[in-house]
Structures are given as C-alpha cells and as structure tokens.
Amino acid sequence: MNRQSLQRHLSTLSAVLVLVLGTAAGPAAAAEKGMMDIIKEVAKEKGVLGVASFDAQGNLALPEGYRQWVFVGAPVTPNDMNDGKAAFPEFHHVYIDPGSFKQYQETGKFRDGTVIVKELVSVGAKKGASGNGYFPGEFTGLAVSVKNSVRFANEPGNWGYFGFDAENGKSLLPTAKAQPTEACSPCHLKNAAQDLIFTQHYPVLRAAKPK
C-alpha cells in the first residue's frame, strides 16, 4: 500500500467512523443513523445479507468478481464420456463467496447468505505436455445457488437455484429468476454430501471444515 492509497483508506475509514461511532457524541438522529449502520454491518457479517443481489422482482443479479472467490473443486463430466450429452458439460469450476468460506472454516456450515457459483468450461484438449487427460477450453455457462432463509423459506435447505445462460448459448444474462423447486433441489437433496452441496467433490471445503 503506497502513501496515496493509505490516505484514501484513511479518508474512507474516517467517513465510516463518523457514521458508526457517531452514537457516542452525536445527537439522537446521528445515533439512530449510526445504529442502523451497525445493524447492517452485523447483518452482513452474519450472512443475513451476503453478497447476492436481488431486484424488486426477486431476480438474482449475475454475481461479480466470482473468479476471485474461493475455488472449491472442478469435476469434469466430458461429453465424450456421456454419449455426447453430459448434464453439465464439461468442467465445473465451483466457487464459494469469501465471507461464507471464512464462516465455513469456523463453523463447518453454510451460513445464511452463502453464494455458490458453478462456471462451466468446455474441454479444450485431451492431450498436453503432462499426458493424456482433459484440459479446460472456453467458458460456456454459469449457474448459481444462494442460501437465504427468508427468500427461500420453503425450499429444501433454503437454497435457491439460478441459471444465467442466454438462449444463444454464448452470453450470460444480467439477471436470472429462481428455478422451480423440482429443477435442481431433488438431485441435490438426494446426492449431495452436506446441506445440498456436493462437498464429496470439493476437497478445498473438506480440508477447510473444522475437525
């Protein structure tokens, strides 16, 4: 961090402090505003809000920056091992949002607000310098699940599922509506090792779980 960015940080921090610590010295209005900020921050920390962003119609916005979240595992179900029609072709890059990963490290549970991203990637090659196998090609699709006990109060495990693939099969939609319960939950409920998440395929989560 250089001096300029330090100064920027300090300036931001001061503004936040005025809001949050305003309760100590300020008048009633400032105290109330300060308290709301504290509540919001605590709610965010507890995962009540999380990183998922919904619009007024309940559509989920395409998550941003998920390729810098915590990667948990990459199963590959290639088309050529599934009669040309894998359910999710082909590599699945699976990520969890960093705040929920931190909570998982501490509690071994998926907190309210957890966001899991599954990005699909084609097989680009079956031979490389390191041998025969499957090597990732190009991004082909994106699916997201969000655990939210308020929005998905009646869904198994309180998970909502969203697909972001455009019909042209080439681009991603900016928002997606929740899939009907029968589309995803039954398979997750039956086959996933923990709380509808396929932790049996995610060594990073298994290693992070408290013993």
Place this chain on the structure above:
Amino acid sequence: MNRQSLQRHLSTLSAVLVLVLGTAAGPAAAAEKGMMDIIKEVAKEKGVLGVASFDAQGNLALPEGYRQWVFVGAPVTPNDMNDGKAAFPEFHHVYIDPGSFKQYQETGKFRDGTVIVKELVSVGAKKGASGNGYFPGEFTGLAVSVKNSVRFANEPGNWGYFGFDAENGKSLLPTAKAQPTEACSPCHLKNAAQDLIFTQHYPVLRAAKPK
C-alpha cells in the same frame, strides 16, 4: 465490519501511518525510516518482492493461504489414461497470487515476483449424480514456481521451480530448494503458451488478459 473490528483496523492503520507519514514532521532518522517503508511498500506493489518467502539458503517457504488465491484452471491427467503413471497425477489445481493476478489483468504479463501454485489432487470417483467423468478426491502434492529476475537471473524466463512433496508421499515439506534447470524449464519452454506458463489450459487467465 463491526465496531470492534473497525477499531482494530484503525489502530493498525494509525501505527502504519506513523511509520509512513513520519517523514512530514519527524527528525532525520524518522524521515529515513519512513522513506524505507515507502520504498518497501512500492517494491512490494511492483512485484519486486512479491509473496514468495525465501530463507538465507535460498529455500522457498511453503506458501500460505494459496487456496484463497486466484484459481486459473484444473487440467486432469488421470492415471487410468496414462498407463497408471501420469507425470502429475491427477487433477492439477493451479493458482496465481492475487497481486500478480491484478497486474496480469492490467498488463497481460507475469510480473517479477509472480507465484504460481500447482496443487495435485487424486481422482476420487468416476461417476457422480451429474454423469460419468472425473471427480476430485484428496490432496496429494504441491509444486510452486516463482518468477524472480534477481534470484533466477540465469533461468529461462527467470522462473524457479520447487517441489514440496515429502518422501512419504503424504505430507508437505515446510521449505523446498530450487529444482535444477533441466527438471522443469525445458518442458515449460517448449510447450507453454506464454512466458513458460501453460495459459492454453487456464481459461481464467486468458479471459483476464487485456485485449
């Protein structure tokens, strides 16, 4: 961020500010100390130091927290597709340190100081709810490469290579010494798409590269 952690942040920040901004008001010694800190910070930002940590004998310390770095791709070269003896069995989880990823997003180049981690994972299953394929099992090994124009001035691309697998094949060593040039560089030099890095197998890097 709740009030307590805000206060912790402020306390840390104040300590840093005293060091870095000490140049403005302090005596000559403080000014010199402040300047050294600024130089170190700038050097770190520019990747001259990076996240790699070497001991006095030039051994690299096992990187920490790499499972929260930026994942770039996971080729799989299963033993059963390589006569039971893949060169790097079997999944390869490949990560880049976040600061160097940021630079790569801006410049399309691997900065001096870049650290790439390749964590090896066994195949745990060949069948899952999503179909036939390869599903990750357990962690089995770790290799690291570090780009450093001073330490590896005579190595191709200034990359040094390190293996952290203990002889028992079960644990990781706390430090590792650089591999001889012929162990890794020739294959990387001949086959890797960019600066001895196999970007052809890493869709996250290809997508991050400026057009």
